[in-house]
Amino acid sequence: xxxxxxxxxxxxxxxxxxxxxxxxxxxxxxxxxxxxxxxxxxxxxxxxxxxxxxxxxxxxxxxxxxxxxxxxxxxxxxxxxxxxxxxxxxxxxxxxxxxxxxxxxxxxxxxxxxxxxxxxxxxxxxxxxxxxxxxxxxxxxxxxxxxxxxxxxxxxxxxxxxxxxxxxxxxxxxxxxxxxxxxxxxxxxxxxxxxxxxxxxxxxxxxxxxxxxxxxxxxxxxxxxxxxxxxxxxxxxxxxxxxxxxxxxxxxxxxxxxxxxxxxxxxxxxxxxxxxxxxxxxxxxxxxxxxxxxxxxxxxxxxxxxxxxxxxxxxxxxxxxxxxx
Numbered sequence: 001x002x003x004x005x006x007x008x009x010x011x012x013x014x015x016x017x018x019x020x021x022x023x024x025x026x027x028x029x030x031x032x033x034x035x036x037x038x039x040x041x042x043x044x045x046x047x048x049x050x051x052x053x054x055x056x057x058x059x060x061x062x063x064x065x066x067x068x069x070x071x072x073x074x075x076x077x078x079x080x081x082x083x084x085x086x087x088x089x090x091x092x093x094x095x096x097x098x099x100x101x102x103x104x105x106x107x108x109x110x111x112x113x114x115x116x117x118x119x120x121x122x123x124x125x126x127x128x129x130x131x132x133x134x135x136x137x138x139x140x141x142x143x144x145x146x147x148x149x150x151x152x153x154x155x156x157x158x159x160x161x162x163x164x165x166x167x168x169x170x171x172x173x174x175x176x177x178x179x180x181x182x183x184x185x186x187x188x189x190x191x192x193x194x195x196x197x198x199x200x201x202x203x204x205x206x207x208x209x210x211x212x213x214x215x216x217x218x219x220x221x222x223x224x225x226x227x228x229x230x231x232x233x234x235x236x237x238x239x240x241x242x243x244x245x246x247x248x249x250x251x252x253x254x255x256x257x258x259x260x261x262x263x264x265x266x267x268x269x270x271x272x273x274x275x276x277x278x279x280x281x282x283x284x285x286x287x288x289x290x291x292x293x294x295x296x297x298x299x300x301x302x303x304x305x306x307x308x309x310x311x312x313x314x315x316x317x318x319x320x321x322x323x324x325x
Contacts, residue, residue, distance in 0.1 A: 011084025064105025102165035190224030222287035251290035252303035
């Protein structure tokens, strides 16, 4: 295998980022990965244990709110994958805990990119959170796509601080990229599930874990699902495809949680699953669809079927000791 150019992944110990590092190493890239503490083996052991890591993975310490801290990780890299951002849906001080790290962190990464003559393209991990909350009337027949933009004022009114953070971070990123002639692409995944490489499941995988553990209630009645492997692949395709540009919505399946429960019943008939779930629709979104067209046609993504993603999620939870059956 020929070694490819060096690339940087920020927030490398996260769910999506870990898969991104794995696939990049598999494809022959040298990966410079930023984490908050390279010495924290609980957060980095799964990365340094990846195939190719010994030869082509370097860990760097970086903090989102510290300007210049990403300079050394980004130096010499042609591709930058910025995944680092807080995923939290409640906070005592939303500005300090969620919004500032997302917005200022993204700008700090882009400032480091602007200093380097090697950077060819930056891929920013955003979210459907910066697409869906337009504040405009939608119905179950609506289909969200890359032309939709969440309205910050609408997010503030609803006190949806995570959605606001992703919306403001994306907006700030596009403005900075334009002013500094940075070739940037944003990726907007839905609720990410699938096998996880890190020790513990993240928020989105815990939705499935809670369902299997008999937790009947959910804050949402409808989910927009995507497999983590598709998300990681889309990032790499967005970097490698010369014609890639703008925003990419990544949703493999748009189905209610009750349908997910039905799939799990079929896959695991002996599991003590609830017969139905209580869905509290606090996110106030009807179960509309999301377009796959740009991701499929522009990046060649072939989305993993939902039942396969769910099965692999359950098997991973079982393998890592979070489920026993």
